[in-house]
Amino acid sequence: MNQVQEALTIMQSSILQFGGKLRQFLVEDKGSTLIAAFGLPGSTHEDDPWRAVMTAMSISRQLTAVALPNRIGVTSGEAFCGRACRILLATSSNTL
Numbered sequence: 001m002n003q004v005q006e007a008l009t010i011m012q013s014s015i016l017q018f019g020g021k022l023r024q025f026l027v028e029d030k031g032s033t034l035i036a037a038f039g040l041p042g043s044t045h046e047d048d049p050w051r052a053v054m055t056a057m058s059i060s061r062q063l064t065a066v067a068l069p070n071r072i073g074v075t076s077g078e079a080f081c082g083r084a085c086r087i088l089l090a091t092s093s094n095t096l
Helices: 002-017 048-065
Strands: 021-030 031-038 071-081 083-093
Touching: 002 031, 002 048, 002 071, 031 048, 048 071
Parallel strands: none
Antiparallel strands: 021 031, 031 083, 071 083
């Protein structure tokens, strides 16, 4: 459980640093998944794609530094998540 807390703290910090919003965090028997959104109404930036990529790189570096294996994907485009959001970032790990 300490690993999950450490990972979530790292991810939340990076997401907030680059202006994203935590959309969902799941912990299951095969690992954990986090989804963050960038470009939500009220917090859009012209460089939201760059912010999502920088967040992904920051999270990956920090998780690796504390020996937590990770995989991160970034996608862009229109997405529906309640209100329309533009960029979603998903991370997952099979070891947490």
